[in-house]
Amino acid sequence: MSENGTPTLELVGINKSFGAVHVLHDIDFAVYPGQVSALVGDNGAGKSTLIKCIAGIHPTDSGRVLFDGRPVNIGSPRDAAALGIEIVYQDLALADNLDIAQNMFLGRERKKGIVLDEASMEQAARETLAKLSVRTVKSVRQQVASLSGGQRQTVAIAKAVLWESKVVILDEPTAALGVAQTRQVLDLVRRLAETGHGVVLISHNMNDVFEVADRITALYLGRVAADVKRSDVTHSQVVELITTGRSGDLGLAPSTAAESI
């Protein structure tokens, strides 16, 4: 992988099996600061498993994880959070009955003694949203239940950014959104990269991927079929990589691609 600078997060030769099923084969994957890496693949290609390995939910069987060039061991979601890896899940992890600021600090509330420090949390929440140029919420004291789908996704992403995170992983962030809301979220994804975050975008939507991604990594049956710059491939090539594991001279060797898991 030739790329400028050290990757923030680098996975080398990751393998993972569930019992007899070998789900991930020698996965190499890198996330660079200031770049959006799209992770694409069909259902069952191993995207979710890979993310869960990064998040510390599943232990890996073999392979190395490097963070800022240092080898690290991510054994639990807390380890991942401590390194600065934040994951925004598809089914938004927000509590409807709490307001935006309360949701953004959920589980990591700022305290003054034993009392919640509401003032500093409210200010920090507003600053973070302002930094991401989120212009569509009137008040950070609005209940999340009253927000639109795009706004909710925005809050979920802002929540990830609040924690000085270095890598933000977005799982299908536009899956349930309308056109205008998808627009908002994609702009936000770009801004995340512009503010120096390494962004991983998991998506089925090729339009989204081609619009915001700098790199595209295609998974096929648990293997990395291709890891390319967006500018080097076309729409149809990526679709071919996803569906057959190869496209022209890109992708897996025919024998590997044909091999079933």
Added chain:
Amino acid sequence: MSTETPEPNVVEPARDAAKSAGPTLADADFSADTREQTVSTSINNYVVKLRSGDLGALPAILGLVVLIALFWALRPETFLSKGNIANLMVQALPVTILAMGLVFILLLGEIDLSAGVASGACAAVMAKLLVDAGQNWVVAVLAAAVTGVVIGAVIGALVAIVRIPSFVVTLALFLGLQGIALKLIGEGGTVPVHDKVIYALANKYMPVWLGWTLALVCALGYAAIQLLRWQRQNAKGLSRRPLALILVQVALVAIALLGGAYVLNLNRARTPLAPFFGGVPWGVPLVAVLLIICTFVLSRTPYGRHVYAVGGNAEAARRAGINVTSIRMSVFMIGSVLAAISGIVAASRLNSVTPDAGAGNTLLYAVGAAVIGGTSLFGGKGKARDAILGGLVISIIDNGLGLLGAKAYANYLITGGFLLLAASIDALARRRRSATGR
């Protein structure tokens, strides 16, 4: 709420605008945060809130007004007499305390059907220690509280760790705890409670000066907390309500507190020659302390925030690193400890503990009180003060029907109907909330 600003169709200019304008562009927004809301926008917001199904304390307050007017009209001599008002307060104490514990459990969308009989069993433990073992009241009360903790821990473990639905666990304990109370006290038995301190809770009254001082301290403390918070929010440019509304709210609370103290401090002696008889029942400051503690815990501490989060979206709470299991266990423990306190106050009121203490309609009254007060049966919504408002409503119904000489069957029918009405309002308001996205 108009939230969608039209987004430009072209991508690049939008990005550039975001880059060049940076935070300053966004500073133009959060308009509702940085400026103080005006009274009229606040009232508008409140109407929108009501219309979208977030009723808050409104049903309980309306219920109080209607019921007081009704019973006053029907029994003008007795219902609002000085003696009956004091009686009403004492009557409301156990149900209010029990309901306050249930608020924690209902906030998670769970239920504790055994809370009533748990209060009876804890009271039985206390009474046995006082009478048979001749223990000091402190020991007896602590033992009752520990019994509550143990009961709550058992329920909590079965619900949170084994994952049995709380309604089944507590239905089983509803029977089991009655058995324990029966075993402790003996069939057909009664344990009289004569300890001075315990007896005083529901049967003795504070000196007039102390009652006034307490009401005044509470009113001033409430005003100070509200005004200081507003001032801090104002200084830091945080989201805040208009000062005028806060002043109105402070004034209403002060009137309620001082008015209550005035009425309860009137001389209730039946003949002019009898010595002075009046004052605030000692149980009232107990409830006030519990209210302050519960409100503080729920609204000011991370623990309280986590309770709301688990009630709103347990999965989100789990992903945020909150220990959902221990939160689930803890609410049942809090509920049962408050049930124990409620049982002690009930024992004080009746001067005795019987094997069926806390059985019958005790639990129904408490659940009704919490729900009428505004706590949702679906979890995630409720406050400690709901127990006070709802407890008053329930006690007024009970007391008023008593004064009317209503038959027992009518009493059951009317109270049951009221609970159903409150639950219907809760369910309809919830539907409305999800329909309007609140």
